[in-house]
């Protein structure tokens with residue numbers, strides 16, 4: 001049984017994050033893979049052996065400290081899962097929680113999990129808009145398409161690679177350069193909420209890693225993704241038109 | 248009236264007239280913007296000509312409908328000065344007051360959530376009606392909690408003479424009345440229409456005093472329900488106006504009993520959905536704060552006509568279009584729940600745009616529970632700038648690919664659906680704001696309904 005584990009969905013699913021969960025589960029089901037969504041609830045302990053894909057979404061600012069405390073207690077279990085090859089997709093607030101700390105506007109620092117060497121500082125203006133990122137994964141160039149909406153400016157440590165290069169949008173510090181982070185199978189990104197519906201290649205990458213962890217056969221069968229491709233293309237066209245009007 | 252104010256008002260009105268004459272729209276915000284530049288400190292006096300004062304209505308969901316209901320209740324006896332849906336920021340409200348009809352006796356204003364504090368400060372409303380705070384996909388608001396904090400500060404400093412009408416089913420709203428001497432609470436009290444469990448899309452709610460998760464004895468929609476803190480320091484307040492014995496009757500509307508301080512009355516509200524029950528209660532409570540007996544409000548609401556895109560029913564050659572505005576997950580879920588009994592054999596048009604008025608971020612469609620809600624539908628057409636996003640969403644909700652059409656242009660999508668519908672069949676059009684404007688435009692161009700601007704004035 002392939003187990004997809006959304007972390008604290010009651011607090012960390014502010015911008016349609018459950019879309020990511022839904023997409024992973026459906027794409028597994030359509031291929032006849034045995035799959036189960038097993039949310040980690042506040043107060044529960046993560047069981048690394050019963051976890052194949054970890055999803056950490058975004059929450060409201062007011063809940064960030066509460067979530068951080070709970071998640072920090074899960075760091076040993078998370079480390080063990082990651083060491084075992086379990087992929088992690090952390091989005092928005094989840095991306096920030098991967099790092100050492102989050103410094104808010106009032107100068108208060110909330111500690112993070114420190115799973116990835118990165119720190120976040122709140123900026124004055126929110127970075128908001130459609131975003132297109134070029135990501136190279138397993139030697140293949142892909143486009144990651146979605147929407148960003150974050151006040152945080154995230155700086156990666158020296159040994160941490162970004163997930164990709166911004167083609168259109170703000171990215172980690174809003175300067176249109178790097179987007180997200182990647183350490184082996186741990187991925188962080190500001191491309192928020194439901195990014196997997198428009199980026200099925202990324203959904204399938206996470207699923208394939210999960211299958212490897214569970215000892216299920218890969219590669220995965222191809223699916224008819226014409227609608228997904230159309231949605232991604234529409235978003236790219238809109239993002240492009242917006243940059244042109246901005247100029 | 249100060250010289251400066253009179254001059255500013257004259258100039259602002261003149262600009263509005265010129266803009267209208269030049270064919271640049273109704274001028275629903277321009278005069279206000281100009282006035283705010285010329286006389287920013289002279290707002291309070293704008294409401295002086297209204298002997299019964301100002302009613303301010305705000306909420307994430309339902310403020311337009313509630314304001315329309317309050318006006319409908321009041322109007323036979325008094326002329327009402329009212330703003331349109333697109334004019335609920337300060338500039339629109341100032342425009343509304345600058346252009347008030349000379350005979351107007353009372354201002355009924357729907358107010359944007361973020362604009363509310365400055366509006367209340369400027370005009371000191373006689374009645375302040377606050378319905379709910381749902382997470383909205385519109386980016387400009389930022390975090391919901393910020394608005395809640397501003398509303399807390401606002402109600403803490405409220406003039407004691409202002410009647411505060413509160414949607415008690417929302418814990419954050421209920422708590423706003425804790426210190427105020429003059430509060431009317433309304434809510435739904437009928438476990439028979441409660442949900443089996445909370446929508447997944449609903450925000451978690453934590454006690455406003457101690458932070459513990461609320462225990463719900465009944466959930467009606469989103470975070471609205473009968474809740475209590477497990478530590479006993481906050482529970483839903485006593486309801487002055489309650490809806491009981493609720494009987495949903497599909498798109499025909501909802502039958503229920505209004506239990507009010509001045510008696511119990513049956514109402515067949517010609518609008519479906521529990522959120523319209525909330526809106527009706529808000530309107531009845533607000534009208535009562537202006538001295539209208541519940542019996543009269545109930546009588547008026549029985550023939551209330553839907554506002555723009557709020558279950559508006561438009562006959563087309565023996566078929567019927569039902570227009571439903573899609574704004575956020577909670578409203579969309581409740582709309583789907585309301586029409587589900589009537590969906591078998593129906594046609595559905597889903598229209599998603601991503602202009603600023605719709606919310607540029609379309610992530611929220613993943614928080615709508617489409618799963619299992621569209622069974623029995625003949626055909627679904629996805630349209631608008633983000634038609635493909637909708638189609639993907641439906642695919643993952645297990646709607647068969649062959650049942651989904653994708654036509655980007657709203658007019659073509661609507662034409663197709665109307666063409667396919669047989670006499671007696673219904674077409675449900677669920678659309679975001681600007682997509683609804685397009686749909687409405689198509690129908691009014693054919694003389695099937697009045698243009699939107701006529702309704703919003």
Ligand SMILES: [Zn+2]
Pocket residue numbers: 454455456457458459476477478479480481
């Ligand atoms: Zn409490």
